[in-house]
Amino acid sequence: MPRSRAVPPEILRITVSTVPPPLFTTDFPRLCLTREVDGLLLVFHRPSGATHFLENPAPEMLDLISGSPMTAEDLTDALCERFSLGADAEARTVIAARLAELLAVGLVRHC
Amino acid sequence: MYRFDVRIGHAGFRVGSPWRHPIDTLRRLYAGYPPPEGGGATLTARIAPPRPLRRWLRPQAAIAGDHCLPDVVPMALRHALLALEMAMNMQVALGERRHLLIHAAAVERGGKALILPGESGSGKSTLAALLGEAGWRVLADEFVLIDLATLRVRPFPRPISLKNDAIVEMQARVADESRFGPLLTGTPKGALRHLRPKADAIARMDESAVPALILFPAFGFPSDSAGVSRSELFARLTEGSTNYIALGQRGFETMLRIVDTTPAARFAYPDSAAGLAIVDQFCSEIGL
Numbered sequence: 001m002p003r004s005r006a007v008p009p010e011i012l013r014i015t016v017s018t019v020p021p022p023l024f025t026t027d028f029p030r031l032c033l034t035r036e037v038d039g040l041l042l043v044f045h046r047p048s049g050a051t052h053f054l055e056n057p058a059p060e061m062l063d064l065i066s067g068s069p070m071t072a073e074d075l076t077d078a079l080c081e082r083f084s085l086g087a088d089a090e091a092r093t094v095i096a097a098r099l100a101e102l103l104a105v106g107l108v109r110h111c
Numbered sequence: 112m113y114r115f116d117v118r119i120g121h122a123g124f125r126v127g128s129p130w131r132h133p134i135d136t137l138r139r140l141y142a143g144y145p146p147p148e149g150g151g152a153t154l155t156a157r158i159a160p161p162r163p164l165r166r167w168l169r170p171q172a173a174i175a176g177d178h179c180l181p182d183v184v185p186m187a188l189r190h191a192l193l194a195l196e197m198a199m200n201m202q203v204a205l206g207e208r209r210h211l212l213i214h215a216a217a218v219e220r221g222g223k224a225l226i227l228p229g230e231s232g233s234g235k236s237t238l239a240a241l242l243g244e245a246g247w248r249v250l251a252d253e254f255v256l257i258d259l260a261t262l263r264v265r266p267f268p269r270p271i272s273l274k275n276d277a278i279v280e281m282q283a284r285v286a287d288e289s290r291f292g293p294l295l296t297g298t299p300k301g302a303l304r305h306l307r308p309k310a311d312a313i314a315r316m317d318e319s320a321v322p323a324l325i326l327f328p329a330f331g332f333p334s335d336s337a338g339v340s341r342s343e344l345f346a347r348l349t350e351g352s353t354n355y356i357a358l359g360q361r362g363f364e365t366m367l368r369i370v371d372t373t374p375a376a377r378f379a380y381p382d383s384a385a386g387l388a389i390v391d392q393f394c395s396e397i398g399l
Binding site: 033035038040049050051053 | 340341342345346349356359360363364367370
């Protein structure tokens, strides 16, 4: 008689809840050259040799995680607090998208 | 292998070909240019048949040299001069590390340089050729070299590559037929003919100039002009530079200094007379 491989739902819930959310960190501004040009932040990232034009809220995001690594959730809370905004679902979606972009270009990394 | 050595600005080229006539043509086009300093060329550019039979049978010229991109399509031998010029361009585009390269033409007057960046077809070469016949000194066509230490424009006065209607226009203005290369038809950019800058531009190829104005031309539109923000200037100049990334931090710092110190604008023009008038207006506004 075949044995069932189904995982009981309560075990699955426990497993998922024990995976910690990723922490994000950055080389900014330690390994970067920066210059404000026309309200944009021009960043030369020394490790990659790449140049980036950043607009709000990317510089503020980098500034926040440069002090201590943060989860996307904590970063959203901190950023919304800085701008006196409510950390709602839309804010979390936007910050997650910006983080993914910064991760893709190498200005943010997991730690 | 036939060979021609020539110095253009800081670069000493050793140009080679297994066919004689492209080298003879090149030698005529570069009449008056000096040999490399100390007799030693530092850059090698050459053409060669892509396969042995292509030297004789429907002959083709493939581009080669110290620096080369893979999979560059060979050209028909009748366009061998263009292939040699492209081989020389490639050595500069891929190998230059002492200067920041800007994809532009440039002319000089009173020690100050007017830089004309732009895509192919924007009219930068034609304007440089026209200005070169109107009291300006041609500094460069295709590559403007910015010294990383001094920020000055180092002349690189190659023959100007004229295309299509610009050929007829410049033939009407330049009486000395010997300054023109052969007319090449059916190239990827249409008809093409090189124009050697005036003798003065070649004799003074070691006299650098201060970047004074950057103008982005756009040929074929009603006359118009507008300023270019520093962020746009930075983006457009880096986009057109073949060695900005390779230069790393020095490239970034040099580009920032150019953007900080050089005024820039864009303009559209329908014909040469209008283009020259707009350039003149811009230059008089900044005392150039």
